[in-house]
Amino acid sequence: MSESKTLDNLSNETRSFAPSKEFSDNAIATQARYDAAAADRLGYWADQARQVLTWDTDFTETLDWSEAPVAKWFVGGKVNAAYNALDRHVENGLGDRVAIYFEGEPGDTRTYTYAQLTEEVKKAANAFESLGVEKGDRVAVYLPMIPEAVITMLACARIGAIHSVVFGGFSADALRSRVDDADAKLVVTADGTWRRGKPSPLKPAVDEALSAPGHTVQNVVVVKRNGEPTEFGPLDKWWHDVVDSAGTEHTAVGHDSEHPLFVLYTSGTTGKPKGIVHTTGGFLTQTAVTHRDTFDLHPESDVFWCTADIGWVTGHSYVTYAPLVNGATQVIYEGTPDTPHQGRWWEIVTKYGVSILYTAPTAIRTFMKWGRQIPDGYDLSSLRVLGSVGEPINPEAWMWYRDVIGSNNGANGEKKANPTPIVDTWWQTETGAHMIAPLPGVTKTKPGSAQVAVPGISIDVVDEAGNSVGNGEGGFLVIREPWPAMLRGIWGDMERYKDTYWSRFENMYFAGDGAKKDDDGDIWLLGRVDDVMNVSGHRLSTTEIESSLVAHPYVAEAAVVGAKDETTGEAVVAFVILQAEPAEGEDVVATLRNHVGKDIGPIAKPKHVLVVPELPKTRSGKIMRRLLKDVAEGREVGDATTLADNTVMSQIAQSMKK
Numbered sequence: 001m002s003e004s005k006t007l008d009n010l011s012n013e014t015r016s017f018a019p020s021k022e023f024s025d026n027a028i029a030t031q032a033r034y035d036a037a038a039a040d041r042l043g044y045w046a047d048q049a050r051q052v053l054t055w056d057t058d059f060t061e062t063l064d065w066s067e068a069p070v071a072k073w074f075v076g077g078k079v080n081a082a083y084n085a086l087d088r089h090v091e092n093g094l095g096d097r098v099a100i101y102f103e104g105e106p107g108d109t110r111t112y113t114y115a116q117l118t119e120e121v122k123k124a125a126n127a128f129e130s131l132g133v134e135k136g137d138r139v140a141v142y143l144p145m146i147p148e149a150v151i152t153m154l155a156c157a158r159i160g161a162i163h164s165v166v167f168g169g170f171s172a173d174a175l176r177s178r179v180d181d182a183d184a185k186l187v188v189t190a191d192g193t194w195r196r197g198k199p200s201p202l203k204p205a206v207d208e209a210l211s212a213p214g215h216t217v218q219n220v221v222v223v224k225r226n227g228e229p230t231e232f233g234p235l236d237k238w239w240h241d242v243v244d245s246a247g248t249e250h251t252a253v254g255h256d257s258e259h260p261l262f263v264l265y266t267s268g269t270t271g272k273p274k275g276i277v278h279t280t281g282g283f284l285t286q287t288a289v290t291h292r293d294t295f296d297l298h299p300e301s302d303v304f305w306c307t308a309d310i311g312w313v314t315g316h317s318y319v320t321y322a323p324l325v326n327g328a329t330q331v332i333y334e335g336t337p338d339t340p341h342q343g344r345w346w347e348i349v350t351k352y353g354v355s356i357l358y359t360a361p362t363a364i365r366t367f368m369k370w371g372r373q374i375p376d377g378y379d380l381s382s383l384r385v386l387g388s389v390g391e392p393i394n395p396e397a398w399m400w401y402r403d404v405i406g407s408n409n410g411a412n413g414e415k416k417a418n419p420t421p422i423v424d425t426w427w428q429t430e431t432g433a434h435m436i437a438p439l440p441g442v443t444k445t446k447p448g449s450a451q452v453a454v455p456g457i458s459i460d461v462v463d464e465a466g467n468s469v470g471n472g473e474g475g476f477l478v479i480r481e482p483w484p485a486m487l488r489g490i491w492g493d494m495e496r497y498k499d500t501y502w503s504r505f506e507n508m509y510f511a512g513d514g515a516k517k518d519d520d521g522d523i524w525l526l527g528r529v530d531d532v533m534n535v536s537g538h539r540l541s542t543t544e545i546e547s548s549l550v551a552h553p554y555v556a557e558a559a560v561v562g563a564k565d566e567t568t569g570e571a572v573v574a575f576v577i578l579q580a581e582p583a584e585g586e587d588v589v590a591t592l593r594n595h596v597g598k599d600i601g602p603i604a605k606p607k608h609v610l611v612v613p614e615l616p617k618t619r620s621g622k623i624m625r626r627l628l629k630d631v632a633e634g635r636e637v638g639d640a641t642t643l644a645d646n647t648v649m650s651q652i653a654q655s656m657k658k
């Protein structure tokens with residue numbers, strides 16, 4: 001075992017929670033899903049594709065893998081994403097159902113029924129076409145979380161234009177490099193948005209991005225959102241001028257199942273961002289199926305809220321596409337969780353009766369830090385499924401989510417007899433949709449584990465040589481079979497696609513994550529393999545040590561990195577944010593080191609524990625350990641352009657001097 005062992009197994013989490021009988025009895029997905037997929041994987045996906053989508057032309061072949069690793073799914077089929085997300089629901093008599101409840105940061109609200117949203121998307125499609133956008137053209141979307149973002153994406157999909165959403169928080173340089181890489185013809189943006197009660201501009205970054213010549217952009221459409229003064233140049237047009245007056249008739253034609261739906265850039269740790277390409281039929285099928293099954297979606301009664309920004313893949317799959325394809329009602333919120341107060345999210349849950357909440361561990365840990373008295377003051381009894389995505393969720397954060405959010409049965413402190421199931425969902429920009437996640441009516445869930453492959457998906461954990469590891473062992477997470485929502489390549493660079501994902505192991509997709517199987521064969525994600533630490537020959541993942549730290553009552557958040565060390569090769573260095581004041585005269589550092597030593601063993605005991613005010617995170621909430629490693633090794637801090645808050649590194653530097 002030791003030779004093939006790629007990651008040490010450190011945690012000893014043993015809690016588990018079976019679904020209540022009531023939940024199982026009413027669940028959308030039962031054991032039958034696993035059975036059907038196990039009996040005939042491709043047949044299962046073909047059935048699902050016909051169930052969740054309305055095809056203009058039926059497909060003739062489920063999967064063509066002859067040009068592996070580039071897949072073709074639902075070959076010969078024609079399908080329009082916007083028609084599936086909108087028109088067909090109206091045709092089926094659901095035009096009056098609410099599609100979107102929008103809540104702006106300043107408190108303004110808008111409601112769109114399916115009929116209204118369909119009309120808006122038709123108008124936007126006509127407007128974009130009148131600006132010369134055609135099928136196959138690229139459209140850069142640089143918008144805040146407002147309904148126009150979803151409308152723009154669906155209008156592109158309707159035409160067959162390929163959207164490329166760039167995070168509203170990214171710089172002018174980042175925007176320009178993405179516009180150039182995809183040769184975008186149109187940019188859709190806004191004057192700005194709101195952040196913590198203040199107007200936050202967007203348009204100046206577009207102006208700066210396009211100031212140097214040599215780009216392919218012919219028009220810039222600008223949504224008026226915050227009303228701040230905005231300079232207008234020759235390319236610029238107001239959204240309300242071009243879209244509001246556009247015609248409300250627009251016929252959606254079916255596009256080839258393999259027609260590209262969008263490009264989304266993902267940074268990775270090194271090199272220039274990769275434009276991940278997704279196509280239509282497979283992406284829509286797997287996002288819709290997983291949205292229905294992982295969240296137990298009952299579209300006629302549920303109110304779904306995914307808190308992700310559309311600049312992240314989660315906002316593509318589980319805001320713009322799956323919920324609308326499934327005919328669900330969803331909430332979109334523009335702002336930050338603490339504006340104007342730290343109860344804003346819970347206020348929104350109560351106000352709209354949100355029943356399914358999908359968010360990231362970073363948000364949950366922030367709420368833990370703020371204290372349970374805040375959510376305890378609201379009635380969260382409408383919630384019935386809670387989801388997590390983006391990072392491994394620490395068992396303690398998972399338990400808090402269940403106890404504080406999932407058990408809340410009213411502001412009077414009453415508890416639910418059966419707390420809501422928690423579904424931890426592992427997937428990536430590249431996978432397009434959930435790959436590992438429990439089925440809430442079937443799976444006995446475990447705090448901190450994403451657990452099992454979703455029906456029809458083939459996941460494994462392998463050692464250095466590509467052999468499956470046994471239960472209780474760690475290694476590399478791989479995907480053994482092609483899946484419908486898989487990326488079809490990197491925009492303009494097929495070699496890089498093959499090299500990045502398919503060269504590490506033969507015939508397996510390598511995700512870049514470490515993982516282990518527990519004694520039941522359930523999968524636990526252990527963080528990026530680039531972050532694995534080698535301490536005296538032991539391969540330690542960041543995740544389990546961080547989870548041990550977060551389990552201590554003093555610690556709100558933790559990030560662990562390996563720093564070069566003369567005796568042990570690498571030493572564990574922990575950066576922690578405290579949530580409680582230690583006892584008078586107590587040495588917190590010693591307390592936390594000893595805690596980890598006792599909890600998971602002396603080998604994992606951090607050599608240094610540094611108390612910091614903040615941790616560096618990307619816009620989607622992932623901790624950027626690479627920057628902390630630079631700090632721990634005393635180097636100048638590397639490229640920090642994807643940080644959500646660019647003052648964090650100087651705050652950390654300041655706290656080190658003290």
Ligand code: 6R9
Nearest residue numbers: 389390391392424425426427428429513525
């Ligand atoms: C959807 C998304 C992908 C990377 C992935 C992994 C981490 C995401 C996770 C998780 C543990 C989960 N990740 N979900 N790790 N448990 N439930 O996040 O896409 O932004 O491309 O990031 O995020 O490391 O490889 P993306």
